[in-house]
Amino acid sequence: DKYKSGLSKTRGSFSSKINNLVARYRQVDEDFFDDLEEILIQADVGVNTVMDLVDELKMEVKRQNIKDSSMLKDVISEKLVEIYAGDEETVKAELNLQPNDLSIFLFVGVNGVGKTTSIGKLAHQLSEQGKKVVLVAGDTFRAGAIEQLDVWGQRVGVEVIKHSEGSDPAAVIYDGIQAARSRNADVLLCDTAGRLQNKVNLMNELSKVKRVIEREVPSAPHEVLLVLDATTGQNALSQAKTFSEATNVTGIVLTKLDGTAKGGIVLAIRKELNIPVKYVGLGEKVTDLEVFDAQAFVYGLFA
């Protein structure tokens, strides 16, 4: 399936290292755990997450009196799912869609992470589900951003509301809301600027956009989706921290998982930021966006 092929790089490196480890150590001892830590850190799982995981594994080894390292593989995958899912029954995070009303989703993230592509892919998915989608080109700063969103709109057959380059992003978002209402749309997907050269400016701009949305629709935005590029590793984590200080991020779209051997970043994000990963990008095609499923993800790593 999609997860298996999209995660082939991470799986190739991760599961072969784990298999190697298990082959090298018959006994589960301190050295075994040191090497395991190293493998997990290299997969970008994140130092804190790795420490917690290894502590829990050690306890589990005692509890079940595990001696043979080959028996530990299943325990590792179970623990990874547990870490991801926490106490919750469900490991899949659904989008906060308003059943009988306009849903407004704001996309934020640094230039180049795959924001426009993810908006296009999600617009396609929602349209396929029979929803009427409108896009609004809120990145009025970067040259070409408006046109790029427009191309995606044409590709997936949804309308794009836009102003000219350099205009006020809050004004175009306002127009987007009016247009979505007058067309009886189900979902409005808002692109925003992603220049991080001037962080304070960008964060002010995002707050203003958010205020305009809230004034028009008090329950909105129904999602603030932060788009992160999995190939940037720990950088993605620091971007997530910056954006969640400025806006209330409700979910993450993690792109380009197909392009990295360090898919462990998914676990680091969940553990260190406590923001659910809602979607993952597994390629450049319009259909390469998957609802994130922790179980499928972890089993995909070991498959």
Ligand code: GDP
């Ligand atoms: P933006 O600046 O954040 O809007 O980024 P774009 O949407 O323009 O994407 C930047 C590049 O990343 C483009 O070449 C996309 O095709 C590529 N891209 C986006 N998502 C994915 C993904 O999930 N996998 C891969 N392999 N490439 C992606």
